[in-house]
Amino acid sequence: MLVYGRSKYIIALLVLLLSTLYSLPNLYPQDPSVQITPNRGAKVDAAFQARVADALKAAGVTPKKIEIQGGGELLVRLPTPDAQIRASDVLRDAVGSNYVVALNLASTVPGWLRAVGARPMLLGLDLQGGVHFLMQVDQKAALQKRFESYAEDLRVLMRENRVRYESVERKPDNSIVVTLAPGAAIADAQALVAKNMPTLGTEVAGNSIVVRVPQSEIDKITTDAIERNVGTLRNRINELGVAEPVIQRQGNDRVVVELPGVQDTAQAKRILGATATLEYRGVVEGNAYDAVASGNIPPEARVYYRKELGPDGKPVPILLNKRVIASGEQLVDAKSGYDSQSGTPMVSITLNGVGGQRMFDYTSQNVGKPMAVVYIERIPEVKKVNGQEVKTIRTSEQVINVATIQGVFSKQFQTTGLESPKEAADLALLLRAGALAAPMDFVEERIVGPSLGAENIQRGVEAVGYSFLFALVFFLIYYRMFGIITCLALLLNLLVVLAILSFMGATMTLPGLAGIALTVGMSVDANVLINERIREDLRLGLPPLTAISEGYKRATGTIMDANMTTILAGVALFAFGTGPVKGFAVTLIVGIVTSMYTAVSVSRGIAALIYGRRRKLQSIAI
Numbered sequence: 001m002l003v004y005g006r007s008k009y010i011i012a013l014l015v016l017l018l019s020t021l022y023s024l025p026n027l028y029p030q031d032p033s034v035q036i037t038p039n040r041g042a043k044v045d046a047a048f049q050a051r052v053a054d055a056l057k058a059a060g061v062t063p064k065k066i067e068i069q070g071g072g073e074l075l076v077r078l079p080t081p082d083a084q085i086r087a088s089d090v091l092r093d094a095v096g097s098n099y100v101v102a103l104n105l106a107s108t109v110p111g112w113l114r115a116v117g118a119r120p121m122l123l124g125l126d127l128q129g130g131v132h133f134l135m136q137v138d139q140k141a142a143l144q145k146r147f148e149s150y151a152e153d154l155r156v157l158m159r160e161n162r163v164r165y166e167s168v169e170r171k172p173d174n175s176i177v178v179t180l181a182p183g184a185a186i187a188d189a190q191a192l193v194a195k196n197m198p199t200l201g202t203e204v205a206g207n208s209i210v211v212r213v214p215q216s217e218i219d220k221i222t223t224d225a226i227e228r229n230v231g232t233l234r235n236r237i238n239e240l241g242v243a244e245p246v247i248q249r250q251g252n253d254r255v256v257v258e259l260p261g262v263q264d265t266a267q268a269k270r271i272l273g274a275t276a277t278l279e280y281r282g283v284v285e286g287n288a289y290d291a292v293a294s295g296n297i298p299p300e301a302r303v304y305y306r307k308e309l310g311p312d313g314k315p316v317p318i319l320l321n322k323r324v325i326a327s328g329e330q331l332v333d334a335k336s337g338y339d340s341q342s343g344t345p346m347v348s349i350t351l352n353g354v355g356g357q358r359m360f361d362y363t364s365q366n367v368g369k370p371m372a373v374v375y376i377e378r379i380p381e382v383k384k385v386n387g388q389e390v391k392t393i394r395t396s397e398q399v400i401n402v403a404t405i406q407g408v409f410s411k412q413f414q415t416t417g418l419e420s421p422k423e424a425a426d427l428a429l430l431l432r433a434g435a436l437a438a439p440m441d442f443v444e445e446r447i448v449g450p451s452l453g454a455e456n457i458q459r460g461v462e463a464v465g466y467s468f469l470f471a472l473v474f475f476l477i478y479y480r481m482f483g484i485i486t487c488l489a490l491l492l493n494l495l496v497v498l499a500i501l502s503f504m505g506a507t508m509t510l511p512g513l514a515g516i517a518l519t520v521g522m523s524v525d526a527n528v529l530i531n532e533r534i535r536e537d538l539r540l541g542l543p544p545l546t547a548i549s550e551g552y553k554r555a556t557g558t559i560m561d562a563n564m565t566t567i568l569a570g571v572a573l574f575a576f577g578t579g580p581v582k583g584f585a586v587t588l589i590v591g592i593v594t595s596m597y598t599a600v601s602v603s604r605g606i607a608a609l610i611y612g613r614r615r616k617l618q619s620i621a622i
Contacts, residue, residue: 016492019496020499028110030108031064034101035101036100062079064079084103117503121501125246127508132256136253141439146221151168151169163185179208200214222253230255280371281321283372297319301322302322304318306402345424347428363405371402372402374398376396471490472490486524489599515591516587522595523595526555534547
């Protein structure tokens with residue numbers, strides 16, 4: 001009566017083989033590495049490889065291996081995380097600004113395993129070490145930026161359609177007032193605005209058009225700012241070369257960023273939080289010193305200051321047009337290098353179609369006139385107010401270059417006036433990654449060292465191992481032969497869970513290890529139900545084979561019901577949780593699903609293999 005089909009044995013064998021295969025990569029630890037990526041046409045060849053080796057040797061750093069990757073990068077494998085940090089510092093100075101040096105973790109999995117798609121589980125921040133940032137989006141700045149864009153669009157709309165106007169001003173009540181010149185057709189102008197800006201409301205007040213931004217549009221602006229910032233942060237982290245970062249939105253105005261393996265927090269904060277961008281503006285004729293002294297600044301101009309100091313040791317003022325010709329938002333690509341004529345650091349800029357057209361229109365009409373490049377950066381600062389530290393943001397706007405337009409150009413040109421190759425490389429990185437839609441402040445910062453991560457791994461594995469060992473001892477003493485069957489099913493369950501998580505590319509964290517430990521307990525619970533049901537049937541006088549068959553049959557429904565409620569709880573945790581909660585939910589769901597198969601089906605197959613052919617069985621060890 002204890003029958004287990006041959007096809008079920010074949011399935012169980014396939015599950016065992018596949019689980020073993022896809023769990024194997026986890027036995028190969030990753031090497032702490034430094035990845036060097038060429039930039040601006042630089043080459044990675046045998047000579048460069050020898051140059052890197054000499055630099056490491058001179059610094060007393062012994063690498064495990066230095067190899068050229070298929071993508072044109074150089075990978076330096078190191079024996080320890082400490083050696084990785086030292087090598088990174090040495091190589092950043094040795095290779096120069098033509099290469100990007102980033103920390104990485106290199107796989108040691110054999111090629112034949114990678115060929116079948118087998119890969120190790122990724123380790124989270126708490127197991128691998130790295131940095132954790134909680135960043136808050138400045139929603140007021142996002143609204144200010146969008147309203148400035150609306151105002152500029154209205155000015156352009158009026159000019160292009162030859163509508164005479166006196167001013168375009170933003171008001172505190174989330175409106176923009178366009179004051180028309182006397183005699184202008186106000187009804188036609190209102191219709192023009194309504195047609196080109198359908199999401200905004202318009203109304204007439206005297207000789208002015210009041211453009212109102214509805215609350216729904218304001219909510220959309222703030223939401224879009226956060227989503228754009230998440231995308232921009234992802235691009236910047238990709239530029240840093242960080243493997244498997246975690247970037248996710250938290251609440252209405254915060255973003256969590258976790259960078260496993262990164263220990264240089266200053267570099268990470270500078271790249272993540274920077275809002276550096278460029279603006280190209282026309283120079284307004286006039287004496288800037290007199291305008292600043294008298295306060296009589298032309299209505300179309302604004303005072304900026306050049307980076308160079310004047311003879312008196314003070315910044316030199318300059319009058320620039322309020323209208324932005326092009327900005328970093330229209331940028332397609334940016335590469336740093338050296339100017340062929342002066343030999344100074346520069347950034348080669350490529351604009352999109354809109355920015356290129358604006359630049360073409362401006363340069364076509366202003367050949368022989370000066371144009372300025374404004375470098376804008378928001379710098380976080382901490383000030384003490386009444387004895388308490390208060391975080392503030394200081395906006396730095398400097399004119400880094402003023403040059404005469406020698407000819408007409410559009411999409412491609414160069415920006416010079418940068419102090420160092422590093423400044424040029426950082427500016428190019430930020431421009432390529434995109435400007436943040438709104439400034440972000442660092443609300444929280446945590447650092448997990450690699451040694452602490454290794455300790456967490458050791459303790460987590462010990463916790464899972466001890467949970468399995470306690471279950472093994474209990475079952476062997478209490479259920480004897482069926483205790484052995486249960487432990488074999490438990491082993492297979494752990495193997496299957498590990499294989500599935502590895503195949504999914506899941507990130508293992510401490511909560512994930514807790515989920516695996518809980519899975520062991522849930523799997524034990526299922527086998528206890530089966531074993532106690534068999535004991536009960538034996539006490540009722542049923543033959544051993546019948547008791548085993550009925551025990552599995554009757555306990556299966558109860559196990560399914562109990563585990564289904566746990567799975568639903570795991571789904572709820574995954575749907576509504578964030579970060580570590582999601583990791584715990586994934587391992588819990590996978591572990592419960594696999595335990596239902598191993599506890600019910602696999603253990604029954606083992607029992608059938610041991611007792612199924614013994615027709616005159618009188619007793620069993622349970």
